[in-house]
Amino acid sequence: MAKKDPNAIGFAVVGLGMGRHHCRSIQAAQGAELVAICDIDAARREKAAAEYGCRAYASVDELLRDGDVDVVNVAVPTGLHAEVGIKVAQSGRHIICEKPLDVNLEKADALVSAARDHGVKLAAIFQRRLHPLSKRIKEVVDTGRLGRMHYGDIHLYWYRTQDYYAGGNPPGWRGTFALDGGGACMNQGIHSIDLLSWIMGGVETVYAKTGTYTHDVEAEDVGTVLVTFKNGALGNITCTTAAYPGLTNDMHLFGQDGSIVVTDDRVVTWRIVRADGDQDAELNEEREMQTLYGGTTTSGASDPMAVGFDGHTIHVEDMVRAIKENRHPIIAGEDARHAVEICVAIQQSATTGKEIRIADLAGGR
Ligand SMILES: NC(=O)c1ccc[n+]([C@@H]2O[C@H](COP(=O)([O-])OP(=O)(O)OC[C@H]3O[C@@H](n4cnc5c(N)ncnc54)[C@H](O)[C@@H]3O)[C@@H](O)[C@H]2O)c1
Incomplete structure (x- = not known):
């Protein structure tokens, strides 16, 4: 299943609790296409794949082999954000990370550094x-x-x-x-x-x-x-x-x-x-x-x-523009660190x- 719009930025969502809001926000966003979802829970995965008409993966490693994925929205439990986000950064994909960046400063900093070292954008969700x-x-x-x-x-x-x-x-x-x-x-x-x-x-x-x-x-x-x-x-x-x-x-x-x-x-x-x-x-x-x-x-x-997911849609559209204009996202990882502090x-x-x-x-x- 190729991308419907070859010019759209391809998004994937990992974690399908709050992640379902991310799916809806990507579908509502200009210039973005939801190409895949990933969850370790088979029932959630299959339901979401049918609902959103996209590919489904049981692990992040499998997801990251999908060539249509440009951005991964990380919506797994908070203490897994850095672990998942660092893998995404290492694969050269951009990241939209749910709040907070992770559970402590060491892990939050590891995620911010990985994004910087691999030259990818890290946006942090703070929709308010x-x-x-x-x-x-x-x-x-x-x-x-x-x-x-x-x-x-x-x-x-x-x-x-x-x-x-x-x-x-x-x-x-x-x-x-x-x-x-x-x-x-x-x-x-x-x-x-x-x-x-x-x-x-x-x-x-x-x-x-x-x-x-x-x-x-x-x-x-x-x-x-x-x-x-x-x-x-x-x-x-x-x-x-x-x-x-x-x-x-x-x-x-x-x-x-x-x-x-x-x-x-x-x-x-x-x-x-x-x-x-x-x-x-x-x-x-x-x-x-x-x-x-x-x-x-x-x-x-x-x-x-x-x-609601309007704020998430703004984050997604901002990531699309940040990639096209090669600038930082509206709330970059560094900007979200102080809340964890x-x-x-x-x-x-x-x-x-x-x-x-x-x-x-x-x-x-
Ligand atoms: N921005 C907001 O307003 C908002 C609101 C609620 C939650 N959140 C954030 O969203 C994140 C998720 O919270 P939730 O309430 O949706 O949790 P949840 O437990 O309902 O959902 C997490 C999902 O991640 C999946 N998962 C867990 N480990 C995984 C892995 N290794 N690989 C793939 N999938 C995995 C689970 O199966 C589950 O479906 C948290 O960081 C939370 O703080 C943000």
Whole structure:
């Protein structure tokens, strides 16, 4: 079965849990063609091959012998990302890697280095950064419209059942340190942690407490963290999968000249002081932002597959253009590393009872 469009970039997906979103996003993307899928689970593999009309492989080694594959989307359990991604890099194929890069800095760095050494592109999935509202907020902070920032937080009040933790393949991998790298922070919270850190310009120190309260799972189902950002502002990160039945995902940003509050990617508050003191214009801007970003949104509050795949489609189309223009992807491996650093530091702080400076982490920069 040759490629339908000889000019399309050929994509393959490894791991067919969240990987099914990758399949849909590739089929929806301009300039991309899904040529193959790969999974060790025969039932998932056969179902996906029939649904998406592509070739199916039982191992990554077999997949990488397929000459139509230019890019491999890696959506296996997190602790296997580097192992699979490094094989892909060695074969000269580009990589789109699900979040987080891997479970620790050593493995994340090995993946980033392999991509660099083999001259392939490594894109990291952090689809929330690509949301138009996220980009507007980043622009407002970067251009100084909020003035000097003094506070930023994210509060992820989600819910996952015990069946969720018992499921997946290998069964029970979620919430383990070896395969998930942690719990509510590293798995569910990392999108929001990455977003907050990206907007605020990076995290300097964390002081964390974590606990496991309502699940039979190795890592935390509640984590709460005091943060100092590199820009000197203070903040807070709270992530839980024990907030029944799955509540909100909030972000608060306060600067000298204004405040932004977002819940589930919807604008709640957008108050930015105008240089000319025009309060009507200030209120009009808030109304405009609430109208633009106030509708219903999909949320993973109680179901991970409910997040939708639009963000993944943007990542796929960006990879197509990055290959054609020979540039870095929109979120390259190096850009996704800091989120892993923050989560590793949170675990270290919770274990030692000490504030952790990210620059002092083993493997830190
Ligand atoms: N971006 C997002 O919003 C989002 C949401 C959920 C999960 N994820 C990420 O996606 C990844 C997968 O999570 P999931 O919940 O889909 O897990 P899952 O357990 O449901 O699916 C993983 C799949 O990988 C397959 N697999 C395991 N080892 C393999 C191997 N060596 N070769 C080929 N296939 C293999 C399994 O059979 C399974 O079908 C994780 O890194 C997770 O953090 C991202």
